[in-house]
Amino acid sequence: MDVITIEGTEYKVVAERPKSLTDTPFTYCPGCNHGTTHKIIAEVIDELGIQHRCIGIASVGCSVFSYEFFDFDFISVPHGRALAVATGAKRMRPDSVLMTYQGDGDLAAIGTAETIHACNRGERVTCIFVNNAIYGMTGGQMAPTTLLGMKTTTSPLGRDAKRIGWPMKMSEMLAPLQGAAYIARVSMHDAKHILKAKAAIKKAFRAQLEDKGFSMVEVLSNCNVNWHMTPQEGVKFIEEQMTKNFPLGVYKDVWQEEAAKQTAKEEG
Amino acid sequence: MSDERVFMKGNHAACEGAYRAGCKAYFGYPITPQNEVTEYMSAHIWEHGGTFIQSESEVAAINMIMGASATGARAMTSSSSPGISLKQEGLSYIAMMELPMVVMNVVRCGPGLGNIAPHQGDYFQTTKGGGHGDYRLITLAPNSVQEMAQFIYDAFILADKWRNPAMVLTDGTIGQMMEPVDYASMPWMDPPDKSEWQLDEFQEGRERHVLTSIWLDPVDMAVAHEKLIDKYERLKKEEVRYDEYLTEDAEVLVVAIGSPSRVTHSAIRILRQEGLKVGLFRPITVWPFPYDAIRKYADSKRVKAILVPEMNWGQMIEDVKLAVLDKKPVHFVAKHGGLTFTPEDLTEPIRAILKNPEEPNTLWHVS
Amino acid sequence: MPMIEILDDACKGCLLCVPACPHELIHNTKAKLNKRGLYPVEYVDPDGKCTGCRLCAIVCPDAAIRVYKEVKKKSA
Numbered sequence: 001m002d003v004i005t006i007e008g009t010e011y012k013v014v015a016e017r018p019k020s021l022t023d024t025p026f027t028y029c030p031g032c033n034h035g036t037t038h039k040i041i042a043e044v045i046d047e048l049g050i051q052h053r054c055i056g057i058a059s060v061g062c063s064v065f066s067y068e069f070f071d072f073d074f075i076s077v078p079h080g081r082a083l084a085v086a087t088g089a090k091r092m093r094p095d096s097v098l099m100t101y102q103g104d105g106d107l108a109a110i111g112t113a114e115t116i117h118a119c120n121r122g123e124r125v126t127c128i129f130v131n132n133a134i135y136g137m138t139g140g141q142m143a144p145t146t147l148l149g150m151k152t153t154t155s156p157l158g159r160d161a162k163r164i165g166w167p168m169k170m171s172e173m174l175a176p177l178q179g180a181a182y183i184a185r186v187s188m189h190d191a192k193h194i195l196k197a198k199a200a201i202k203k204a205f206r207a208q209l210e211d212k213g214f215s216m217v218e219v220l221s222n223c224n225v226n227w228h229m230t231p232q233e234g235v236k237f238i239e240e241q242m243t244k245n246f247p248l249g250v251y252k253d254v255w256q257e258e259a260a261k262q263t264a265k266e267e268g
Numbered sequence: 269m270s271d272e273r274v275f276m277k278g279n280h281a282a283c284e285g286a287y288r289a290g291c292k293a294y295f296g297y298p299i300t301p302q303n304e305v306t307e308y309m310s311a312h313i314w315e316h317g318g319t320f321i322q323s324e325s326e327v328a329a330i331n332m333i334m335g336a337s338a339t340g341a342r343a344m345t346s347s348s349s350p351g352i353s354l355k356q357e358g359l360s361y362i363a364m365m366e367l368p369m370v371v372m373n374v375v376r377c378g379p380g381l382g383n384i385a386p387h388q389g390d391y392f393q394t395t396k397g398g399g400h401g402d403y404r405l406i407t408l409a410p411n412s413v414q415e416m417a418q419f420i421y422d423a424f425i426l427a428d429k430w431r432n433p434a435m436v437l438t439d440g441t442i443g444q445m446m447e448p449v450d451y452a453s454m455p456w457m458d459p460p461d462k463s464e465w466q467l468d469e470f471q472e473g474r475e476r477h478v479l480t481s482i483w484l485d486p487v488d489m490a491v492a493h494e495k496l497i498d499k500y501e502r503l504k505k506e507e508v509r510y511d512e513y514l515t516e517d518a519e520v521l522v523v524a525i526g527s528p529s530r531v532t533h534s535a536i537r538i539l540r541q542e543g544l545k546v547g548l549f550r551p552i553t554v555w556p557f558p559y560d561a562i563r564k565y566a567d568s569k570r571v572k573a574i575l576v577p578e579m580n581w582g583q584m585i586e587d588v589k590l591a592v593l594d595k596k597p598v599h600f601v602a603k604h605g606g607l608t609f610t611p612e613d614l615t616e617p618i619r620a621i622l623k624n625p626e627e628p629n630t631l632w633h634v635s
Numbered sequence: 636m637p638m639i640e641i642l643d644d645a646c647k648g649c650l651l652c653v654p655a656c657p658h659e660l661i662h663n664t665k666a667k668l669n670k671r672g673l674y675p676v677e678y679v680d681p682d683g684k685c686t687g688c689r690l691c692a693i694v695c696p697d698a699a700i701r702v703y704k705e706v707k708k709k710s711a
Binding site for chain 1: 638644645647648649650651654655673687689690692693694695696697698700701702703704705706
């Protein structure tokens with residue numbers, strides 16, 4: 001921690017912009033949890049001391065410019081293909097740490113096949129999946145994760161399950177695949193949950209560093225602008241509505257499974 | 269005879285060319301008539317320290333190649349027409365990010381599923397861009413098993429030299445047939461140093477590397493475009509390649525690529541025995557296309573007409589016409605449906621042309 | 636005494652930190668505009684109530700809050 005002197009008193013800085021972020025201010029809307037998510041990812045990378053080994057994959061959506069904000073090597077790739085690009089890069093550079101940063105349209109709609117197969121192959125990459133139930137960058141269209149009844153610019157009367165199906169539950173879908181090492185769903189709605197999210201992201205990177213398999217953290221995030229809410233109302237909506245449809249928790253934990261196997265072995 | 273002379277299938281020879289060029293990644297999806305590439309790679313790339321993935325789709329394959337290439341590795345994928353259509357999205361991004369990589373298209377019949385017989389319907393797609401945006405692929409067109417290996421090898425060198433994706437455009441006949449190949453002209457090599465731009469785990473003490481294809485400000489985008497255009501213009505000056513066969517005294521010049529160019533050889537031998545002066549001009553780079561070299565024949569008083577045989581409805585002929593600029597009649601012989609030319613398909617039109625060279629452009633349908 | 640600093644030009648005035656502070660030390664005063672033309676929040680702590688708990692910094696989406704704690708001097 002840095003120490004500075006103010007009016008003769010020495011202070012240590014206990015919270016500041018993480019080193020793995022550039023100085024470029026986030027261009028996200030006020031209150032948008034993309035920033036919060038970027039910040040905790042960078043903190044995890046700082047704490048693990050892997051900044052200069054990281055390769056980031058920026059996807060398409062609001063996070064298309066995420067490469068402006070993370071201070072390590074980055075590539076910006078076609079919509080939905082982040083995990084395929086990460087696969088190719090990781091296979092060539094197994095000592096690099098690969099992170100994809102994808103939204104719900106990118107990962108759960110156009111990139112569903114790439115996502116499922118990267119997970120099933122157990123690619124040693126870490127996927128941060130930001131689920132805000134809407135297409136932010138294109139102006140608030142329906143996402144595969146849009147909640148039932150939620151009004152968007154392409155579901156003006158509210159999402160109707162009969163016509164367009166139900167919100168996609170990606171964490172639940174991926175967790176049973178044997179390539180998955182760590183799958184968790186976290187939320188950004190308050191400080192406690194943000195700290196939990198950070199712990200989950202750290203575990204996800206550890207899964208990659210320890211060569212365990214594919215890891216993904218699904219981050220429930222607000223899009224207050226396209227939800228037509230204030231940031232405070234937005235985080236409240238996550239807490240009250242999003243978490244009801246998308247239950248928080250750890251869906252796959254390879255360490256826990258290994259420990260259970262060990263216990264069974266010892267007992268058996 | 270070289271020790272490295274072996275008898276093999278075109279699709280297998282392409283893989284051997286890739287290994288010799290230091291290709292360390294092959295990601296692909298099965299499609300006929302190029303399955304031998306995917307199968308051969310899955311069996312042998314490991315022996316050369318490389319990696320193989322049978323991807324979930326062509327889309328995933330090209331994006332995996334994007335990732336591998338971004339880290340500085342020599343990487344390739346291959347497919348046949350419908351699969352190449354799926355790769356166009358990735359190729360557009362790869363072209364804008366100036367990532368060197370190689371893709372081979374063993375062309376089959378289209379549109380749609382078409383059939384698995386040889387065809388040349390993907391010429392426009394390959395040489396005029398293919399995906400969205402204004403870009404070009406360096407494209408080499410082999411016509412023998414030897415060239416399948418050599419052109420893949422050369423494509424890797426050109427791709428790295430120009431930081432541009434390169435395509436090897438072949439057809440089902442060349443991919444499937446067997447011939448002797450001599451690898452003496454393809455010494456084993458390592459890829460050049462790309463540490464100036466590649467993504468890797470050695471970032472301590474250097475500027476970070478960012479690869480992107482988005483510039484929201486049109487002024488910035490224009491700068492990025494100009495960089496590409498400047499490269500393409502230099503490529504057009506420096507990398508045009510072609511092959512000629514009995515063109516010195518030719519009165520009818522046949523311009524052909526791929527398997528039709530082989531049939532043209534046979535047709536020329538028959539016609540030469542009759543005393544008819546016919547020669548073959550074979551573009552090796554179909555992008556950049558050898559406009560200037562063909563124009564010289566159009567300007568020559570000796571040449572009476574030009575003939576373009578293609579296994580499609582007329583695609584390369586448009587480039588030939590751009591070269592000829594109406595100075596000479598340009599005739600076309602088409603073959604459709606996945607059918608292949610016989611020498612007679614060409615000898616008959618050439619005899620007719622020589623009898624009446626002033627006849628305006630003619631279209632021969634052969635089936 | 637622990638304290639925080641709002642980085643005015645990074646702050647977008649989303650106000651997520653306001654309810655996060657257990658001592659209500661962050662206020663939406665709209666007293667000044669930043670370079671982006673947004674109202675940054677203001678930290679007002681005349682009684683030195685800040686405990687350096689970092690809750691405000693944790694919820695800040697723009698990493699616009701720095702938290703300081705005094706370095707404890709080891710007694711000689």
